Amino acid sequence: MTENKTLLIKHYASEFKIILVMFLIFTGLLLPVSFWPAHVCLIAFIFIGQSLIKIPLSYLFRRLLLFLPLIMIFSVSIPLTQGFQRGWDITFLILLRSTVAFMAMLWLIHSMTFDEILSSFQKLRFPPLLLIIISFMFRYCFILWEEMESMRTARKTRTFHKPGMIENWIQSAHLIGMLLIRSLKRSERIHQAMCSRGWNGQIHFLDKTNK
Amino acid sequence: MHIADGLLSSEVCIATGVISAGVVGYGIRKLNQSIATKTVPLTGMVAAIIFAGQMINFPLIGAPVSGHLLGGVLAAVILGPWAGCLALTAVLLVQCFLFSDGGFLSLGANILHMGVVGSIGGYAIYSTIRHFLGNTPKSIVIGSVIASWLTVMASAALFCIEFSFSFQNTEYDFSRLFTLMITFHSLIGIGESIITGLLVSYILKQRPDLFELDQTTVSSSQIFTRLSISGLVFALSIAAFLSPLASGNPDGLEAAAEITGINHLEQTKEAFVFAEYSIPLPDFLSGKLENWEWISISLAGILGTVSVFCISIFLGSLTGKQNEECAEGI
Known part of the structure; x- marks a missing residue:
């Protein structure tokens, strides 16, 4: 029985990965900004996963450095157009959600080859x-x-x-x-x-x- | 350019995903029916070219950014609308799963903007213009130039609608943000239309057989669908300029400030924030024109439209001459 189960997991390993990552991104999207510790927990979980498959920190940092400013420009333009008084919660929400999603995608991409994904x-x-x-x-x-x-x-x-x-x-x-x-x-x-x-x-x- | 995850709410992601899955599914059916299997490797090749073409930067003098090809209209012009949509879908999927460029859940929205609007809508506009301008090489270039500008504007308008649906419950007024989006995209669209026009006129010169120049018979039902789709895209890009007006439901203070012309308090508060993207109101007119913000946005739209028309006519005239030269040379 247990052998069967492990075999099943092994057989569907890559599908499981895709569904898990989709689930993570979806959870990140559904959580409102008041649950920001949950977002941080998700990011930490993904980060642990990433370090398990040995994605180099410098690479991760570089990718985030390319990705975050773009999101930052867009999300900061919301409070900018509201006279700097309001709209910061949406900025943080967008930043948190997109960081979760981006990290999860990086994790997925680096745990499989392109042929495996296909x-x-x-x-x-x-x-x-x-x-x-x-x-x-x-x-x-x-x-x-x-x-x-x-x-x-x-x-x-x-x-x-x-x-x-x-x-x-x-x-x-x-x-x-x-x-x-x-x-x-x-x-x-x-x-x-x-x-x-x-x-x-x-x-x-x-x-x-x-x- | 690609929408990342987190910008749109999950409901909007699902809705756009369902729409684009439907369209892509229909496109696959359509392609399966007419399976000249040659189209399949050809679609892959065009997708690869769009992918490679996006790596070539078009520098802008005086700006730290540079533009690149988007390719929706180009794919549609070469492959036809459905295969073009599939090629763009393939490009977006690879960009998502190989470079994590653009989100996983917002893939639906990305495919909707670039594949469905960009390729199918773009093809509808292109073929309508080509039909009405008499199926000449010039009309092909003009059609593709105008189609690429309109599709960029329509996608920007779609994004604004999706974004306002995503954050429906907040009381913020996004009209200025949308003005910014539209202004940027009208510039991006001009760049895209120039690149597409240059490319199409070059290909037209080298391989005119790709464009089926002698194809003259088009059934009336086809014309009707093309007209209606291009009308839809046109309406969307018009909506791009109207959206800041429609959603701009100013609160009491702002309304008062608008009616009295210029509110000094408001100005000092927002002087350092780049909140006003509209063309500033000339002094002697202040107070006379209450709707200056609206007029300025529309002016921006008219300017963009006029410049795209100029570009298209210029590029079109260029190709016409070159073709004559070629004919004389032969």
Whole structure:
């Protein structure tokens, strides 16, 4: 009996993670600002979880430093527009809630690989077409990134002056456009290659739990 | 740009999630029916391009920030509305689960803004304009430029509505916050429309076959749905400029201050707070125009609209010339 149970948990580990994180974010969203100690407890719980899977503190700090100012600008503009007297409770509420949600998402992302996330979505009955599109996109992203870097280098070697703003905009738009035209051809080629190898619209993910 | 978790209440998250799940589900059905399986890898590729294109910054002189592509209209123009919506959904999902950019529960709202309004609404506007301007290369550029500005405004208006629903129970007046949002987004929208226009005119020059230029027969029911959807998006972006007026139900003191023109006490209190985003009232008019705040917001709207129209016509004329040159060269 117990063996069965542990197996069940092991089998559904990644789905369990996703549902747990969703539950955490939802709890954070439902709690009003007067329950701020609960928010702090949630953050502490998530932080312990994060340190268990050894997310480096510096990384966490850097991500929060990128994320919090944006939220801060928006949330502080509420009391700003109320003449600095009112609206601070909404500011704190937004800050607390978004910190809980952000930390929980970071925890989820770092405890699974992207393929694992996709395969667990497959188990959660996510529409397969969307998953196929996402996995295609994920693969193409790295190829495109490399191609873009090489195009940028080529552009740099050929421009002898620092472009002005308007020129820079036009050049950047042309860069994206060129990337698009090249990669449309590439995707057609890849699709033909896949068809010739017998692709039938099914996709399979590398999943540790399935082994 | 993405809505993080915590900005919207759980009810609003669920409501927007249900709406966008419905639309995305319908889009998947639609794509499954017409399964030229080629569209699936193509959609993935366009999603990847939008993702990569968002990494390229467009610098603004004199501002510490820089703009980037949003891509809803671009995806719709190349892939069609439903596949475009799916591509944007894929981009948002990856951004959420790989970079934790944008919240988990507010994914529904993000997909609604960028995928549904951005792609489907944008396509409706684009194709309507293209149809009425006579299906020329110029009309494609003009249509995509105007569509991208209107969709950005419509998404901003939607966000304001969602935000005011999220904090319904508080007695605060968000009208100034919304004015700020709308003002920022009209600028973001102008940037987006320039980028989209440049991109579309470049692609049009290189691969005109992607736009099905000879497609002239459109059924009347299609025109009707497109007209109604674009009317909806247009109404939303109009609402963007009206929302500060509608929700601005000023309390007694403020109303009195507005009626008497300028209240000195009020001014000294808020002088250091950037509370007034409207264009300041000229001195000689004070007291004569009670509704200056309203008029200034509408003025901002008119200015934005006019500038977008100028941009679209400029870019359109540019592509027309280039095409003629190409034809002559051949």
